[in-house]
Amino acid sequence: xxNLEPQATTTRRALPLWVYVVSFTLLVAFLVLIGKQLxxxxxxxxxxGQEVPPITLTTFDGQTINTADLRGKVVVLNFWASWxxxxxxxxxxxxxxxRSYQGNDKVLFLGxxxxxxxxxxxxxxxxxxxxxPNGPDLRTKIGDMFxxxxxxxxxxxxxxxxxxxxNVGVFLDVESIQAMIDPHIK
Amino acid sequence: xKSRTIFWIVLISLAASLAYTGSVLAQDVPTFVxxxxxxxxxxxxxxxxxxxxxxxxxxxxACAQWRELIRQKLAExxxxxxxxxxxxxxxxxxxLATPPAQGFNWVFYVIIPVALLGAVAILYSxxxxxxxxxxxxxxxxxxxxxxxxxxxxxxxxxxxxxx
Numbered sequence: 236x237x238n239l240e241p242q243a244t245t246t247r248r249a250l251p252l253w254v255y256v257v258s259f260t261l262l263v264a265f266l267v268l269i270g271k272q273l274x275x276x277x278x279x280x281x282x283x284g285q286e287v288p289p290i291t292l293t294t295f296d297g298q299t300i301n302t303a304d305l306r307g308k309v310v311v312l313n314f315w316a317s318w319x320x321x322x323x324x325x326x327x328x329x330x331x332x333x334r335s336y337q338g339n340d341k342v343l344f345l346g347x348x349x350x351x352x353x354x355x356x357x358x359x360x361x362x363x364x365x366x367x368p369n370g371p372d373l374r375t376k377i378g379d380m381f382x383x384x385x386x387x388x389x390x391x392x393x394x395x396x397x398x399x400x401x402n403v404g405v406f407l408d409v410e411s412i413q414a415m416i417d418p419h420i421k
Numbered sequence: 422x423k424s425r426t427i428f429w430i431v432l433i434s435l436a437a438s439l440a441y442t443g444s445v446l447a448q449d450v451p452t453f454v455x456x457x458x459x460x461x462x463x464x465x466x467x468x469x470x471x472x473x474x475x476x477x478x479x480x481x482x483a484c485a486q487w488r489e490l491i492r493q494k495l496a497e498x499x500x501x502x503x504x505x506x507x508x509x510x511x512x513x514x515x516x517l518a519t520p521p522a523q524g525f526n527w528v529f530y531v532i533i534p535v536a537l538l539g540a541v542a543i544l545y546s547x548x549x550x551x552x553x554x555x556x557x558x559x560x561x562x563x564x565x566x567x568x569x570x571x572x573x574x575x576x577x578x579x580x581x582x583x584x
Contacts (some may be wrong), residue, residue: 272525318483350469352490374513
């Protein structure tokens, strides 16, 4: 018996293979990029005990300080801004604590001026007679490294280059600053 | 005669000192920058502290300080672009209303046109498929002796055989 089915004529034209290949490659590349970015943004802050990557701070008077050169010292990294009222509350205490370590060469305070304007920042330093090195956090790179959520925040880096302690918020007295530093001095 | 000489010396000295004071005063008077000019630049910038609020309408002290800095830079003769570049150098790309097309940001500049092109291509393809059957029906009926007739003829022959 003859086949009565009329022969189906396919009118649908398939896209060339290279279109599929290019589209698939682009999609995969895009997903990889998105994934990479997500990993970067979701990677957590530096936690206590973790190695702190080298930090370079150029101070307002042009001095360049790299924490990689400060191994063996306790580095106190204080984030502040001139527009930050709580920062004013601890400014005198920080300076007092810094002066208490002037005798030895084992502690260095570094002020990181976060999202501030230079004239106001300099006026602030003058007003509180701050003598330890201070510089702007250019492009907020240092703040981003620690994923700071505001100011003031203080990070103590131990002589081994690892994060030793963190204080989010204001120091109420000099003793509490020293209590964060003293256990790490070698 | 002597008093006349003294008079002229005093007069010239006075004129010279006044001219000097005048130039000093002229240097001290800052160039006036109207708020509109400051806000024009500030509108394209965002403060990283108060996210998603343009700098021109941000009410915090930090933003007020930033606006003053813009005013200061404009008074010094900086262009809008120079001020923006300065802010990017100081505070990062996040201060810009539109991210620069570099690094990962290019994805956003490429994906939207590519997605639009893709959408147009899909729409075109769908529309073509929708229009094709209509076009086919609009064609004149097939002439006798065509392919369809041949099929019918075969059908009739088959039916006859079965009878």
